[in-house]
Amino acid sequence: MAEISLNKINKIYGDNFHAIHDLTFDIKDGEFMVFVGPSGCGKSTALRMIAGLESISSGELRIGGRIVNDVDPKDRDIAMVFQSYALYPHKTVRENIAFPLLMAGLDKAEIAARVEAAARTLELTPHLDRKPAHLSGGQRQRVAMGRAIVRQPAAFLMDEPLSNLDAKLRVQMRAEIASLQRNLKVTTIYVTHDQVEAMTMGDRVAVLKGGVLQQVDTPQNLYSRPVNMFVAAFIGSPSMNLYEATLDGTELKLGSNTFNIPASVFAQRPSLNGAIRRHLVVGIRPEHMNDATLHPASAEIKAHVKLVEALGSEAMVHLVIDAPWIDAGDPDAASDIGHERTAVARFSPKSSVRADDNARVAIAAEELHFFDPQTRKSLW
Amino acid sequence: MTDVNQRDIGKAMINAAALVLVLSYALPYVYLLMTSLKPAADVQQIPPHFFPESISFENFREVLVNSTLPHAFANSLIVAVLTTILSLILALPAAYVATQYRRKLTVVFLLFALVTRMVPAVSLGVPLFQLLKSLGLLDTVPGLVLAHTSTAVPLALLLLAAFFEGIPRDLEEAARMDGCTRFQAFRKIILPVMKSGIAITALFSFIASWNEFLYALLLTSENSKTAPIVIAEYNSVFGLAWGPMTAAAVVYSLPVIAITLALQKQIIGGLTFGAVKG
Numbered sequence: 001m002a003e004i005s006l007n008k009i010n011k012i013y014g015d016n017f018h019a020i021h022d023l024t025f026d027i028k029d030g031e032f033m034v035f036v037g038p039s040g041c042g043k044s045t046a047l048r049m050i051a052g053l054e055s056i057s058s059g060e061l062r063i064g065g066r067i068v069n070d071v072d073p074k075d076r077d078i079a080m081v082f083q084s085y086a087l088y089p090h091k092t093v094r095e096n097i098a099f100p101l102l103m104a105g106l107d108k109a110e111i112a113a114r115v116e117a118a119a120r121t122l123e124l125t126p127h128l129d130r131k132p133a134h135l136s137g138g139q140r141q142r143v144a145m146g147r148a149i150v151r152q153p154a155a156f157l158m159d160e161p162l163s164n165l166d167a168k169l170r171v172q173m174r175a176e177i178a179s180l181q182r183n184l185k186v187t188t189i190y191v192t193h194d195q196v197e198a199m200t201m202g203d204r205v206a207v208l209k210g211g212v213l214q215q216v217d218t219p220q221n222l223y224s225r226p227v228n229m230f231v232a233a234f235i236g237s238p239s240m241n242l243y244e245a246t247l248d249g250t251e252l253k254l255g256s257n258t259f260n261i262p263a264s265v266f267a268q269r270p271s272l273n274g275a276i277r278r279h280l281v282v283g284i285r286p287e288h289m290n291d292a293t294l295h296p297a298s299a300e301i302k303a304h305v306k307l308v309e310a311l312g313s314e315a316m317v318h319l320v321i322d323a324p325w326i327d328a329g330d331p332d333a334a335s336d337i338g339h340e341r342t343a344v345a346r347f348s349p350k351s352s353v354r355a356d357d358n359a360r361v362a363i364a365a366e367e368l369h370f371f372d373p374q375t376r377k378s379l380w
Numbered sequence: 381m382t383d384v385n386q387r388d389i390g391k392a393m394i395n396a397a398a399l400v401l402v403l404s405y406a407l408p409y410v411y412l413l414m415t416s417l418k419p420a421a422d423v424q425q426i427p428p429h430f431f432p433e434s435i436s437f438e439n440f441r442e443v444l445v446n447s448t449l450p451h452a453f454a455n456s457l458i459v460a461v462l463t464t465i466l467s468l469i470l471a472l473p474a475a476y477v478a479t480q481y482r483r484k485l486t487v488v489f490l491l492f493a494l495v496t497r498m499v500p501a502v503s504l505g506v507p508l509f510q511l512l513k514s515l516g517l518l519d520t521v522p523g524l525v526l527a528h529t530s531t532a533v534p535l536a537l538l539l540l541a542a543f544f545e546g547i548p549r550d551l552e553e554a555a556r557m558d559g560c561t562r563f564q565a566f567r568k569i570i571l572p573v574m575k576s577g578i579a580i581t582a583l584f585s586f587i588a589s590w591n592e593f594l595y596a597l598l599l600t601s602e603n604s605k606t607a608p609i610v611i612a613e614y615n616s617v618f619g620l621a622w623g624p625m626t627a628a629a630v631v632y633s634l635p636v637i638a639i640t641l642a643l644q645k646q647i648i649g650g651l652t653f654g655a656v657k658g
């Protein structure tokens with residue numbers, strides 16, 4: 001077990017593509033760290049540099065205090081779970097799981113005992129003598145996990161290990177991996193592009209975009225205190241809605257709507273104090289908008305209902321708000337919203353709004369987020 | 381007529397068509413076999429009979445006992461086995477690196493290997509003759525092995541490269557994470573996974589050397605003559621020894637048939653190679 005520390009790590013690929021910029025953070029011993037970000041942001045590259053499968057262009061990587069920039073993968077004492085599982089097709093499940101122990105030179109009895117134990121943990125005992133080709137996707141995933149855990153390594157690295165499973169199995173394995181990690185207390189880095197996975201599994205989550213680290217923080221802090229518009233929109237589903245607005249004193253002008261910002265917001269974000277016709281970007285999470293006829297609030301806006309998706313426990317209401325809509329720069333979020341520049345609100349299922357209605361929408365004004373339109377950073 | 385009946389008839393027709401195809405391929409070989417089993421007197425009978433009127437092993441006795449064929453046979457075997465081993469040793473690592481670490485240069489390399497196969501063997505035979513002569517390897521087994529290897533390596537390279545393409549890169553990386561050096565990963569994981577591909581490549585290299593005629597004719601004379609040359613010599617200025625020739629040809633075909641049958645499973649496995657994933 002070990003802590004992992006990255007100091008100004010850069011990756012420049014052979015074709016001069018700068019994939020990772022000055023990546024710096026520490027992962028504590030036993031911590032579950034998640035790398036999340038849109039496709040192509042460099043998550044796998046960062047993970048593979050830590051594994052030793054990709055060279056580090058500059059910077060310093062330490063595992064358990066030791067600088068390992070030039071250490072071979074086999075000498076880093078790290079186990080990795082691949083997206084494709086990369087099981088050895090010619091070996092049985094037992095031989096697959098035993099392989100790292102065999103390479104480590106353990107004696108036969110010890111290997112057999114450890115393989116049995118790992119198989120029991122992962123409920124693979126009945127399949128030990130089968131070949132990977134004869135296993136289901138979920139079982140293959142477990143074998144890949146088994147190959148990692150038998151070794152009791154300093155750290156686990158996992159690159160989207162659940163992305164080849166169907167949605168239901170993914171949710172189940174998500175919980176299993178998280179509880180397994182909590183029992184073993186092995187430092188873990190887990191890569192995903194699914195922010196729900198990131199939020200539910202990670203002790204802390206590192207959000208990457210374009211090879212640049214945006215924020216490393218606990219899931220709760222990423223949600224409530226995002227550092228910029230990208231993190232704000234990336235974390236949470238559906239995404240935070242972003243609009244241009246003007247703040248004048250305590251009065252916020254959002255298109256043709258005007259409402260007051262409560263004092264608690266100014267206490268939390270002192271830089272907003274004394275604003276005079278200040279242009280900014282306001283962020284409203286779907287869960288902070290509701291049907292004003294059911295849940296009256298001091299802040300209220302008018303909006304046109306474009307579409308209502310009734311999900312039973314809640315209703316996703318797509319709203320047209322007459323203020324300039326802002327793109328957070330997250331390709332995944334853009335596809336959520338569709339090309340129609342609407343806001344999404346999470347209404348209670350009792351709401352009777354219908355498509356094409358003009359609705360009154362209650363805003364939880366104390367929960368609003370504010371960003372600088374130029375730097376796109378949060379205003380505190 | 382029911383659907384089931386129609387399907388049965390369709391199946392029967394496909395089977396019949398397959399049988400016709402197989403027979404038309406097999407016919408010359410069956411004729412060879414039949415002729416070799418005829419007594420010497422019947423071999424050049426006019427009009428010829430397809431089936432022997434009486435079975436005799438006279439021809440076989442002649443080629444196996446009173447001739448240079450057994451020696452040539454041994455030469456063929458040694459040359460083919462050594463050629464196969466040498467070309468696999470050379471081509472395996474090269475093909476792996478060329479496919480797994482794809483760089484511009486490796487593409488050029490594979491293309492170049494292909495080009496050497498396009499030059500007619502005769503054009504290469506002449507310089508090879510000079511080369512082996514100056515090395516003192518003319519009419520020796522090592523000389524012929526080198527000559528055969530020079531043509532077998534490009535073939536093996538291309539075949540193996542195609543098989544390696546089907547191996548996910550993750551496999552080597554997983555092995556390295558599990559404690560292997562690059563070479564151990566290659567030897568312990570990649571090679572076993574490639575078993576079928578290697579078997580097929582070995583078979584093709586072996587058969588290519590076993591059947592090779594031109595280099596053997598140019599580069600050997602007395603000591604290291606291979607069987608195809610000896611078989612051809614039955615048709616000489618002293619006349620056509622048709623009976624012994626067919627017997628020798630039958631004997632010569634047996635190892636290839638035996639090896640193919642022995643490797644059947646690997647070959648079929650190799651032909652459905654895509655299934656390696658997972």
Ligand SMILES: Nc1ncnc2c1ncn2[C@@H]1O[C@H](COP(=O)(O)OP(=O)(O)OP(=O)(O)O)[C@@H](O)[C@H]1O
Pocket residue numbers: 013014015017019037038039040041042043044045046193
């Ligand atoms: N071997 C390579 N050579 C050149 N560029 C590369 C190489 N590998 C990755 N890249 C580039 O580096 C960037 C980051 O790639 P990476 O695979 O780390 O992304 P990712 O965040 O894991 O994406 P995904 O979610 O799609 O897996 C991409 O723009 C990619 O095109």
Ligand SMILES: [Mg+2]
Pocket residue numbers: 043044045159
């Ligand atoms: Mg990736």
